Amino acid sequence: MTEYNFAYLDEQTKRMIRRAILKGLAIPGYQVPFASREMPMPYGWGTGGVQVSAAVLTPKDTFKVIDQGADDTTNAVSIRTFFQRTAGVATTTTTSDATVIQTRHRIPEEPLHEGQILVYQVPIPEPLRFLEPRESETRKMHSLEEYGLMHVKLYEDISRHGHIATSYAYPVKVEGRYVMDPSPIPKFDNPKLGDMAAIQLFGAGREQRIYALPPYTQVVSLDFEDHPFEASKADHPCGMCGATDSYLDELIIDDAGGRMFVCSDTDYCEVRQAAGHKRKDAA
Amino acid sequence: MTPLLSVQGITKRYGTHIGCADVSFDLYPGEVMGIVGESGSGKSTLLNCMAGHLTPDAGQVVFDTRTDGPHDTITMSEPERRMLGRTDWAFVHQHARDGLRIGVSAGGNVGERLMAVGERNYGDIREKATDWLGRVEIDASRVDDRPTTFSGGMQQRLQIARNLVTGPRLVFMDEPTGGLDVSVQARLLDLLRGLVRDMGLSAIIVTHDLAVVRLLADRLMVMKTGRVVEAGLTDQVLDDPQHAYSQLLVSSVLQV
Amino acid sequence: MYVAVKGGERAIENAHAWLAEERRGNTDIAELSIAQIREQLSLAVNRVMAEGSLYDPDLAALAIKQARGDLIEAIFLIRAYRTTLPRFGASEPLDTGIMACDRRISATFKDLPGGQVLGPTFDYTHRLLNFKLAADGEVTKAPSRDAETGNVPHVTEFLNREGLMEEAPHDDTPPPDLTREPLEMPADRALRLQALTRADEGFTLGLAYSTQRGYGRNHAFVGELRIGSVPVEMDIPELGFAVEIGEVILTECETVNQFTGSKTEPPQFTRGYGLVFGQTERKAISMALVDRALRWEELGEDNVGAPAQDAEFVLYHADNIQATGFLEHIKLPHYVDFQSELELVRKLRREAGAQQVQEAAE
Numbered sequence: 001m002t003e004y005n006f007a008y009l010d011e012q013t014k015r016m017i018r019r020a021i022l023k024g025l026a027i028p029g030y031q032v033p034f035a036s037r038e039m040p041m042p043y044g045w046g047t048g049g050v051q052v053s054a055a056v057l058t059p060k061d062t063f064k065v066i067d068q069g070a071d072d073t074t075n076a077v078s079i080r081t082f083f084q085r086t087a088g089v090a091t092t093t094t095t096s097d098a099t100v101i102q103t104r105h106r107i108p109e110e111p112l113h114e115g116q117i118l119v120y121q122v123p124i125p126e127p128l129r130f131l132e133p134r135e136s137e138t139r140k141m142h143s144l145e146e147y148g149l150m151h152v153k154l155y156e157d158i159s160r161h162g163h164i165a166t167s168y169a170y171p172v173k174v175e176g177r178y179v180m181d182p183s184p185i186p187k188f189d190n191p192k193l194g195d196m197a198a199i200q201l202f203g204a205g206r207e208q209r210i211y212a213l214p215p216y217t218q219v220v221s222l223d224f225e226d227h228p229f230e231a232s233k234a235d236h237p238c239g240m241c242g243a244t245d246s247y248l249d250e251l252i253i254d255d256a257g258g259r260m261f262v263c264s265d266t267d268y269c270e271v272r273q274a275a276g277h278k279r280k281d282a283a
Numbered sequence: 284m285t286p287l288l289s290v291q292g293i294t295k296r297y298g299t300h301i302g303c304a305d306v307s308f309d310l311y312p313g314e315v316m317g318i319v320g321e322s323g324s325g326k327s328t329l330l331n332c333m334a335g336h337l338t339p340d341a342g343q344v345v346f347d348t349r350t351d352g353p354h355d356t357i358t359m360s361e362p363e364r365r366m367l368g369r370t371d372w373a374f375v376h377q378h379a380r381d382g383l384r385i386g387v388s389a390g391g392n393v394g395e396r397l398m399a400v401g402e403r404n405y406g407d408i409r410e411k412a413t414d415w416l417g418r419v420e421i422d423a424s425r426v427d428d429r430p431t432t433f434s435g436g437m438q439q440r441l442q443i444a445r446n447l448v449t450g451p452r453l454v455f456m457d458e459p460t461g462g463l464d465v466s467v468q469a470r471l472l473d474l475l476r477g478l479v480r481d482m483g484l485s486a487i488i489v490t491h492d493l494a495v496v497r498l499l500a501d502r503l504m505v506m507k508t509g510r511v512v513e514a515g516l517t518d519q520v521l522d523d524p525q526h527a528y529s530q531l532l533v534s535s536v537l538q539v
Numbered sequence: 540m541y542v543a544v545k546g547g548e549r550a551i552e553n554a555h556a557w558l559a560e561e562r563r564g565n566t567d568i569a570e571l572s573i574a575q576i577r578e579q580l581s582l583a584v585n586r587v588m589a590e591g592s593l594y595d596p597d598l599a600a601l602a603i604k605q606a607r608g609d610l611i612e613a614i615f616l617i618r619a620y621r622t623t624l625p626r627f628g629a630s631e632p633l634d635t636g637i638m639a640c641d642r643r644i645s646a647t648f649k650d651l652p653g654g655q656v657l658g659p660t661f662d663y664t665h666r667l668l669n670f671k672l673a674a675d676g677e678v679t680k681a682p683s684r685d686a687e688t689g690n691v692p693h694v695t696e697f698l699n700r701e702g703l704m705e706e707a708p709h710d711d712t713p714p715p716d717l718t719r720e721p722l723e724m725p726a727d728r729a730l731r732l733q734a735l736t737r738a739d740e741g742f743t744l745g746l747a748y749s750t751q752r753g754y755g756r757n758h759a760f761v762g763e764l765r766i767g768s769v770p771v772e773m774d775i776p777e778l779g780f781a782v783e784i785g786e787v788i789l790t791e792c793e794t795v796n797q798f799t800g801s802k803t804e805p806p807q808f809t810r811g812y813g814l815v816f817g818q819t820e821r822k823a824i825s826m827a828l829v830d831r832a833l834r835w836e837e838l839g840e841d842n843v844g845a846p847a848q849d850a851e852f853v854l855y856h857a858d859n860i861q862a863t864g865f866l867e868h869i870k871l872p873h874y875v876d877f878q879s880e881l882e883l884v885r886k887l888r889r890e891a892g893a894q895q896v897q898e899a900a901e
Contacts, residue, residue, distance in 0.1 A: 004623060033721035040619040043864030045871065068875045075871055077547040105875045123868070134851055136724045144362050148369070148399025152384070152391050155398065158405055159388055159427050161887050167879035186879040206861045208721040224405035234882055249874050250881065264875055 007054040007087040013037055017055035017210070021201055024212035029174030030142075031125050031209040039205065046079055047205030049102045049121035053083065056117055056201070057100055062090045064098035069106040069247065069264035076104070095267050105168070107189040109246045109268040112198035114215065120183040122204040125211065127171040127181040147179050150222060158227055170229075172219045179222070180211065187221070188233045188247045194219035236261040241272035242279045285347050287312045287453060287485050293332050293342035295325075301509040302328035306342070308504065308514065312452070315479060315486045317500030317517060319493060319532065325509035326489045327457060333487065334374050334455045335364050346371075346453070369399045373446035377458035379438035382445070383430050389416060389441055390426040396449045415444040419474060436467035440474065447478065454486040460495055472498050493533065497521060505529045562607045576600035585788075585817025586610055590859065591617030592718070592737045593624075594787050594816050611739075611859050618860050621718075631772040631781050635791050635814070636690050640767040642818075645694050647760050647795055653691040658766060659818075694763040695793050698808060705798065705809045705838075724851050731833055731850060735826045736815050738857035744821060746847045747828035755832045755845030759811060762795035766818050790815050792823040796831050798838065809838060829853065 005011065020034035039047040057063065063083055067076035071093040079102060080091050092098050095108045102119040112118060128138045131149050141147070150171060157165040170187035172194075174180050182193055183202060193200065193213065200213040213219065221229040234248045239260040246268055248261040263269035286309035295302035303325035310316050318326045331337040333344050335356060343355045349371065356364055368374070376382035383392055393412035394402075402408055413423045419440035421433075430438050439459065446454065459475065460468040476498055479486060488499060496503055496517055503520045505513040505528065513526040524530045563570065577584055577600040587599040591614045599617060606612035642658025645651055657663075698704035714729035722734065735743060750756055768788050772781040794811035811831030813823035832847035842848055856862060 008623070010623070010625065033723060035718070035720050037622045037718075038615075038618040038860065039622065042615070042867060043861045044866070044868030045864060047864070068872050072547045073872055074547040074551055077551055081548075081551075104871075105873070123865070135855070136851060144365050146365065146399070148395050151398035151403075152387055152395050155394055155405065155408065156387060156391050159390055159409070162890060163883070163887065165883060165887070167883040168876040184873075184876045186875050188879070206865055223403075224408075225403050226406045232879075232882060232886075234878070247875070248878070250878055264878075 004086050006059070007057050007083065008039075009037065009051065009054045014055045017051055020210040021052065021055060021212060024201070024210050025199070025214045027178075028213050028217050029178030029180040029211060031211045033208055034210050036205045036208040041078065041082070043206035044123060045075060046102070046104060046121040048203030048207075048210070049104070049119050049205075050079060050082070050203075051205055052119045052201050052203035052210060053100060053102050054087075056119070057083065057087055057089055059087070059089065061099045062092050062097055063087075064092050064095065064101045065103075066101065066106060066108070066265075066267075067104040068249075069108075070266040072266065093267050094271075095265075105184050105186075106247070106264060107185055107192045109243075109263070109265045110271075111192075112196060114197045116198035118196075118198050118200045120185075120200065120202045122181070122183045122202045122207075122209070124169075125181055125202065125204040125207050125209040127169075127179050142178060145177070147173075150179055151224075154222060154224065154227075158224070164223065164227060164229075167232075171222050173222060174213065175218050176220075180219075182219075186233070186247055187229070188231045190219075190221045190229070191231050234261050237279065238263045238269060238272075239279050241269045241277045243269070243272055243277070284311060285353060286310055286345075287314075287347050288333070288487075289343075289345040289353065290333060291343045291345070293329060293339045293344065295328050295332050295337060295339045301325070302337075303332070303506070303509045306504075306506075306511055308511075310453075310485060310487065312485055313483045314502065315484070315488065315500045317496030317503045318487065318489045318506060319491065319496055319503065320506035321491055321532075323508075324506040326506045328509075329506070330455055330457055330487065330489045334372065335368065336374075349452075369396055370449055371452045373449075373451040373454045375439075375442055375446055375454065375456040375459050377461045379430070379435070379442045382442040383438060385430055388427045388429055389421065389433075392430065392441060392445045393448050396445065400449060411448060412444075415448050416441075418478070419444040420470075434467075435463055436471060439463065439471060443475070443478070447482070447484075450482070452485060454484055456486060456488040456490075458490050458492075459488065460490070460492060475499060493521060505532065562605070571604055573597055573600045573604060576603050582818060583608075583610060583613075585819050586740060586822070587613045587617055589816040589819050589822060590614045590737050590739065591621065593617050593621045611863055615860050615863070628773060630784070631774060633769050633771065633787075633789070635765065635769055635789065636693060638691060638765055638767040638769045638789070638791070639686060640691055640765050641788075642766040642820075643691065643763070644765075645761070645763045647762050648694060648697075651694060651697070653687060691765070693793065695795065695810065698762075698795065702805075703807055704795070705807055707810060722854060724854075726850055726854055728830070728834065728837075731854065732812065732814070732826075732830060734854045734857060735813070735829060738826070739859035739862070740819075740822045740825070742857050742859070742862075743825040743829055746832075746853060747825035750828050750832045750845065750847045755835070755843055755848045757809075757811070757828070757831045758797040759794040759828050759831060760796070761824060761827075762793045762810075764790070764792045764820055764824065766790045766820065788817055790817065790819045790823040792820070792827045794824075794827040794831060809834070 017034060020032045023032045024030065036051060039050055041047060065076040065080040067073040070076060083089055084091055095110045100117045100119060104121040126138050128141055128150065131153055132138050154164050157163065168186045169181055169184040170190055172180050172182055172190060182190060195216050197215055199215055202211045223229040234250060236248060237244045238246060238248060240262045243263055246263045246265060249264045251260045251262060253260050288310040291307045293306045294304050306329055318329065320326045328337065332339040339357065344357050345353045346356050348354050356367065390409055390412040393415050394408040397408050397411060413426050416423055416426060421437055421440060430441055433441060460471055463471065472495060478484065479499060488495065490496060500517045503515060503517045504511050505520065505526065507528045513520060513529045520529060521533055524533050577596050580603065583603055584596050584599045587602055587610055588594050591599065602613035602616040605616060640656055642660060643656045645655060695704050714733065717730060717733045768786045770783045771785050771787055773784050774781045792813040796809045796811055798807060798809040811827035813826030813830065815823045815826060829847055833850050833853060835842055835848050846852055
């Protein structure tokens, strides 16, 4: 595919996206409108993340793509292949080796370090969207910091279910100012958002928004004093590596409804297995 | 004493048509001002100009803010005005549905203003909401029900609770009893009178119903075609109207 | 046994190979050529050009072939290709008044300067399957005459002379560019028209139809519908003047809509406008009706809450590439989000169960 520019997008477009990224980094949590381009993969399949990755990748980068925590799910493979082809960058599945990690719906288990960039694919960037469908109105609510409605939603959850009934895409407040959608990561991952050493960039292609968290940003999950935020996961160890601190996928393994829980972060699980960790037989 | 609200020369035109013209008055803390007139008299336009829902073409609406003293709310920045709107000011709509979140429980409706000003304790919010439901005579067991399951009178009382929960210093009311059955009106008026007295509320009430102002208002302004034609103490205006139009209004009520 | 999707790479390769085979179909049947698609499925080609926002019949035909006839998929291919094209500049505004019309009809005037030309239309065909086509598609030559020369004035201009038509003042403001700037509200009319011309035909048709049925009724007549080719000129800075760089076929629809006037303005007709690449008249008429419905605010009409009046609703949902991508993305794995929901629901059920047991005990 030599007829395409490095990382597919032309330099003008990448510059435009970089400007949006810089603005996003300067105003953490603020959704910067950008002129999203039509990419050769469908909207909703990571076009925002792909455009952000295209704008930040350099020929020296090492690129990792995960979808639901895994390097080998079909869409992750598809995006990784795309950049192998159009940018010729090195790719890896090892979290610590990657300089740019594009992710859908997970934050890697292994803490990221300075110099890394985590790029999120975002379907609906607006945390207020399902309370207020109008973009013109939600933008006003952000600019005036009118977030009472957000807590009304949490209040209603508790009064109905006894708990805040949001388990993923759990809204956060950034540096005490903007309420932000962390993309549909499980709320288990929310505590990793704050004070992270890596740069976090969020791209929503269809909705034409980019937002960002610079390193070591304060990120607080919304809650009530007497119903504090809780990062939860399945109460099992990983059936492959025995990890008790990682987010788990549930697999149905036979017709009798037998189940198994394994790390959703495939790299984390493989590294642990290679280091000799095994599942506890009692589990 | 500094007036709580000082309205000066409020004028609002719709094209060539006059909404309201050159209206001025002062409202002191603890006072209830009634604005009466038939439909089209400009009373609702005036109320919406004062409450920041409409921008007047001329005039000032100076409010004695807690932090900075008297401030013109029309030239105030929108964030400041909206902040007022969820703290010191309250607005009771004629139709409860305009002032309620219809898909949110009664408790959530009352709690919204508390959460908007930063309350973050679920238990406290719920307790205050339940307490307020009691004060507007809604049974505490309804706290998790949505207003759609409420009668018209209950919806209006819920709207009042939702507005008063943060202890506003000034309440705007637009025909608060309009659209309700007569018996329901009487109960609501009674409730409002109690709240106004107990809380020492300052309020501006727009209505076409003289019974409402007779019960609630200390002072009265009569409006006709956008202008104030008569103003004074409520009893004075109602018992001895001077302007021909006021006389007509009062006599038409008596005939009912 | 850990059986989750491993080997995604090979699965994708195999799927692609199978897809290619299915696209070709039975190899005993002759393969379609791009030229055949371009010439014999030209209305499909036109739709792909219009909604793909790229005027190139051969590329559109290729996209249709590659997409196995799925037009939205073909439009997607064209859009993605379009992204990679360098932009040399913008053409001069097209003058549809010099269109070489293949078709020109007016529903408001029986006769008009330039005449009505029915052109190649399905309008008065009886919709009976022509079984002869199944065996033999040869046609006899249609009668022809010389083309009219000279300008073809717009019907709305005649009404305009009488002051019966809402003014459309000349405006040289460069229009915003939907493909280069994010769509933001409120959108002016130029931006709305830009979004509508590449909007999904079905969505636009549905909205337009809803206005006719009373959801934001604006009582439209087709003042004029014209289809034909128009020269495209571009200013070449090195030359210092504009030169013709080609021709495009366009469909233009101007509707004449009722308007009662106000205290300050006498009663006059108002306009709706549609302009679309290729012979695409259903789309052009739909576009004009929706354009008119969206103009309620500038014309001082009431918002009756009709979907077609809601610019934010219309513009954010009209693009079929955005819509189909997001709709179909729910096919992607959502193990993680689903897992977290699963745990939450289990927890809530556990607690509800425990509560019931306790209540029963009391």
